[in-house]
Amino acid sequence: MLGFAHLFASRLVKALAILIAIVVMNFFLVHAAPGDPAMVMAGEAGAADEKFVEQLRQQFGLDRPLHEQLATYVGKIAQGDLGFSYRQQRPVWDILAERLPATLILTLTAFLLALAAGVALGTLAAITVGTWADSAITVVALLAYATPIYWIGLMMSLLFSIQLGWLPAFGYETIGAGYTGLAHAADVAAHLILPVITLALFYMAGYARLTRASMLEVRGQDFVKTAKAKGLSQSHIVTRHVLRNAILPVITVAGIQAGQLVGGSILIETVFAWPGIGRLAFEAVLQRDYQVLLGIFLVTSVMVILFNILTDILYGLVDPRIQAAR
């Protein structure tokens, strides 16, 4: 248990260092951007009113040396002040907090689905290696890997909502339906199906390929032969011996790809009008609302760090040796 606490603490320190680096990066992005930093923060040049820009200059001490400005900026972020969106006339953090739950539901569900389905398909391909099922899974994985996710999303909504009418094409819930309780949850779940599957598909393909390769490698090792010699059943060997070892690199890669998954939510939420951070990013791009965009960059980075901690915990659950070793 102590080992786990230690691992967790060192993880937190690392996470904090990464966060500080990102805040500093945000600061320099604003300053490196073409034009006056105050104008950049206010949004597209010329659109903001002079008074507000002047106020920003004062607030961030834009006439003082760069390192003092940096200190002011980091201090503000540390207090949870991510700036003010001139376009929306609201603090950036309020806007983000309102959108965060929808994105968390979407990305977390997609992440778990991609892992579960990817490992299941990869295992199936590895057991049936060389047969049509194996080839089919390989081909699907190859295609999913080559297809832009926003296009898959569009084609899925074209097929399943516009042509077949099975699932809602966009949004978070049926507007004006006034569902409550279970009916509301079912309504949201129906809206969630297409975006989650679209987002998960790409990663699922990767995890399936990786699980297949990893299982084929583990299968030839001595301890598996021992298990066979002991007369254990095929299913027991596959689940307890081969899969449990083969899954470790998959979890590692899943942790590394968490960042891409969160980034992919920008595209998915844009396609399906899912009212989360990703959709907000698209709107912020259209309006050139840089304060909001930089806030999104920071918040999504925090999400990635949390996903990484989640995969660490998963890793520890699957492989108890990790805890003992540290």
Place this chain on the structure above:
Amino acid sequence: MLKLSSSSGDFWKAFARNKGAVFGLVILAGILVLAAFASVLFPGDPWDMATAPFQPPLSEGSPLGSDMLGRDIAAGIAHGARVSLLIGLTSTAAALAIGVTLGALAGFHGGRVDDAIMRFTELFQTIPNFVLAVVLVAIFTPSLTTIVAAIAIVSWPPLARLARAEFMSLRTREFVQAAITTGQSNTTIILRQILPNSLSPIIVSASLMVATAILLESSLSFLGLGDPNAMSWGYMIGAARTVIRQAWWMSFFPGLAIVLTVLALNLVGEGLNDALNPKLARSRG
């Protein structure tokens, strides 16, 4: 250059054994031809109105239909191929320059230099890379240069890790030790001794990275962050998204072009992997 295969004949034999790779190479050649002859096949500006708006595929004068402003979809795809390939290649070259340089320095020097570079790499691997690309292109205003730079900045870390691992293992080999003993400078050793020997895995990764870069570019232009003067596949899909109910072809065909290009590049990358790393290929599956 490619020491793992003794001659180019062996290389082609190994490459051709992978049927998928040959298939990919054929598609890729087709796309290259399309890009090269875009202005011969489809003269005129792809942004100009060519026919009536909302023409379905197979209608007179527009084999793949026209978009909501009467622009020819086929012409857009042909001209978009140029942009996709150009951005894919240049941003990969830029990512190679950053990644291999950092990875080589880290792997060759080890110690503190390695620590510092790997921390930096880790930072860039944690950052949600597409979000960073969006932020970079939005803030520095979309143009071919900013798009290429943004894609390179978010995609170099895997190359750095790969180059580092190669340099670390090659550094301890006798021929490198011999070069150190004969007093060659670090730069010479890195460029003349180690780099040529670590090229094959780097070439394979780079070929796969061109595919990723094309996907990234299309995603950026789908969000409206493409170069406003360059017709691109992602832009076509993004612009036609709102009328998908009435006109599926406007977003279907450009998407198909992306899938084929990226698939072809991935297949070729796998074929290169089989041909350049024969040991790895045989131990697989």
